[in-house]
Amino acid sequence: MMSEITVHVDGTPRRLTVDTRTTLLDALRERLGVTSPKKGCDHGQCGACTVLSGGRRVLSCLTLALTQDGARVVTAEGLAARGQGADGQRSDDGLHPVQRAFIDCDAFQCGYCTPGQVVSAVGMLDEFAQGWPSAVTEGSRPPELDRAEVAERMSGNLCRCAAYVNIVPAVQQAAAESGPAAPGAEVAE
Amino acid sequence: MKPFDYRSPADPAAAVRSVAGNPAAVFLGGGTNLVDHLKLGVAAPDLVVHVADLLPAGIEELDGGALRIGAGVRNSDLAADRRVRERFPVLSQALLSGASGQLRNMATTGGNPLQRTRCVYFQDVTTACNKRQPGSGCSAVGGWTRHHAILGASEHCLAVHPSDMAVAMAALDAEVRVLGPDGERTIPFTGLHRLPADTPERDTVLEHGDLITAIDLPALPLARRSAYRKVRDRASYAFALVSVAAAVDVRDGVITDARVALGGVAHVPWRAHRAERVLRGAPATEETYRAAADAELADARPADGPDGGNAFKIPLLRRTLAATLRGLVREDAR
Numbered sequence: 001m002m003s004e005i006t007v008h009v010d011g012t013p014r015r016l017t018v019d020t021r022t023t024l025l026d027a028l029r030e031r032l033g034v035t036s037p038k039k040g041c042d043h044g045q046c047g048a049c050t051v052l053s054g055g056r057r058v059l060s061c062l063t064l065a066l067t068q069d070g071a072r073v074v075t076a077e078g079l080a081a082r083g084q085g086a087d088g089q090r091s092d093d094g095l096h097p098v099q100r101a102f103i104d105c106d107a108f109q110c111g112y113c114t115p116g117q118v119v120s121a122v123g124m125l126d127e128f129a130q131g132w133p134s135a136v137t138e139g140s141r142p143p144e145l146d147r148a149e150v151a152e153r154m155s156g157n158l159c160r161c162a163a164y165v166n167i168v169p170a171v172q173q174a175a176a177e178s179g180p181a182a183p184g185a186e187v188a189e
Numbered sequence: 190m191k192p193f194d195y196r197s198p199a200d201p202a203a204a205v206r207s208v209a210g211n212p213a214a215v216f217l218g219g220g221t222n223l224v225d226h227l228k229l230g231v232a233a234p235d236l237v238v239h240v241a242d243l244l245p246a247g248i249e250e251l252d253g254g255a256l257r258i259g260a261g262v263r264n265s266d267l268a269a270d271r272r273v274r275e276r277f278p279v280l281s282q283a284l285l286s287g288a289s290g291q292l293r294n295m296a297t298t299g300g301n302p303l304q305r306t307r308c309v310y311f312q313d314v315t316t317a318c319n320k321r322q323p324g325s326g327c328s329a330v331g332g333w334t335r336h337h338a339i340l341g342a343s344e345h346c347l348a349v350h351p352s353d354m355a356v357a358m359a360a361l362d363a364e365v366r367v368l369g370p371d372g373e374r375t376i377p378f379t380g381l382h383r384l385p386a387d388t389p390e391r392d393t394v395l396e397h398g399d400l401i402t403a404i405d406l407p408a409l410p411l412a413r414r415s416a417y418r419k420v421r422d423r424a425s426y427a428f429a430l431v432s433v434a435a436a437v438d439v440r441d442g443v444i445t446d447a448r449v450a451l452g453g454v455a456h457v458p459w460r461a462h463r464a465e466r467v468l469r470g471a472p473a474t475e476e477t478y479r480a481a482a483d484a485e486l487a488d489a490r491p492a493d494g495p496d497g498g499n500a501f502k503i504p505l506l507r508r509t510l511a512a513t514l515r516g517l518v519r520e521d522a523r
Contacts, residue, residue, distance in 0.1 A: 020193055021227070044225055064239075067220070132268070135282070155290075156288070
């Protein structure tokens with residue numbers, strides 16, 4: 001069964017006809033030529049396909065394209081200047097601060113999972129700014145993005161590269177640049 | 190993937206009619222489990238009815254501190270909700286210990302308890318599985334059982350329920366609001382899931398076409414002192430080997446009330462009534478925690494397997510239960 005849908009991808013409305021079985025990931029990559037979301041495991045286990053939908057990080061491999069009719073989807077490509085940034089944040093070179101930080105910190109090796117890591121980090125920093133706790137958040141003070149917090153919050157993105165260790169400093173650098181958490185984002189007693 | 194039709198109805202009643210009228214129809218919530226099953230061939234529906242966006246996505250305040258959680262509320266929103274964190278920390282912690290940030294943004298309150306077992310044989314269509322194909326046999330019997338049940342299993346199925354959220358819901362005496370072809374009804378959360386017996390293909394007591402519309406959390410003051418402790422093979426993003434959801438009330442060193450549920454050990458989120466009976470009225474000591482675990486695990490039956498089986502879950506659960514209770518009592522003494 002084929003259906004016509006419109007998905008706003010990186011700021012541009014894209015009309016396409018998809019089978020009911022088509023995932024958002026396959027629609028982006030194979031139908032629209034948006035190849036920054038990567039097909040890793042294709043079963044929701046690795047995070048390489050992470051995109052923002054409605055501003056939230058989700059797995060495009062477990063999302064049926066039909067459910068995204070009218071949705072606003074941002075990929076790693078769209079975080080840079082030529083697309084519409086998800087959160088309006090850009091550094092002077094047109095890259096999103098998270099992208100800049102990944103380059104500065106050498107937070108990737110083969111790079112295959114990097115777009116998913118970058119998008120996940122952008123979504124995660126927004127969640128942190130809203131005061132969302134994580135499984136390792138303790139106490140009543142606002143959590144800091146220490147190594148434990150970053151590792152836990154990024155645990156949905158798996159990477160076997162040796163450079164894995166540099167992802168944490170990259171996310172911390174991007175967090176420092178984006179400033180303190182939003183007012184009222186403290187953790188509840 | 191087998192071809193299927195897709196509908197996105199306007200309201201829950203229309204969704205129920207669509208599924209109830211077609212034996213090969215399924216509801217699609219956040220999709221984190223179902224879409225994977227479509228790919229694996231574990232599920233092969235004729236019709237997929239998308240409900241994630243039409244179910245209530247808000248958390249409603251009820252009398253006396255109780256909460257009504259719409260079935261469309263995402264796991265991430267539920268875990269972050271200030272009222273949940275203050276009144277029912279065990280639930281927030283259980284949600285945050287499950288899956289990943291991306292998956293929690295997708296998964297829904299209504300869908301989470303209905304996710305299916307991650308038993309490898311259930312997910313591998315080339316193996317026998319009574320849950321996937323009734324009467325075909327159980328490959329876990331004599332197979333790899335590290336992640337399988339030690340309580341309430343049958344000779345037909347050793348699978349465990351994978352949800353963390355459901356374990357907390359079972360401990361909190363949550364109630365499930367269901368819309369079916371014949372109207373609305375409410376069922377206790379602890380009565381939602383079924384033990385496998387000789388029909389392991391039925392995970393729950395829901396009938397075809399029944400749609401969870403909300404889950405109610407009754408007021409439970411002692412839940413302000415509650416916690417979820419999960420043990421798994423890696424630090425994050427893995428299913429529980431064992432888990433404990435607990436809430437206790439302690440006065441002058443005596444446990445006056447307790448709620449305990451266990452995860453990773455049974456076909457259902459396992460409400461530990463026997464342990465609770467030992468805990469109530471007993472001194473908050475290591476001896477009591479041990480006695481509570483002994484009572485609950487008296488009928489535990491570990492499974493063998495080429496991987497060494499799952500007998501390790503018994504001492505692991507003893508220690509995890511004691512550690513959870515010890516932590517709560519210490520917190521209470523502060």
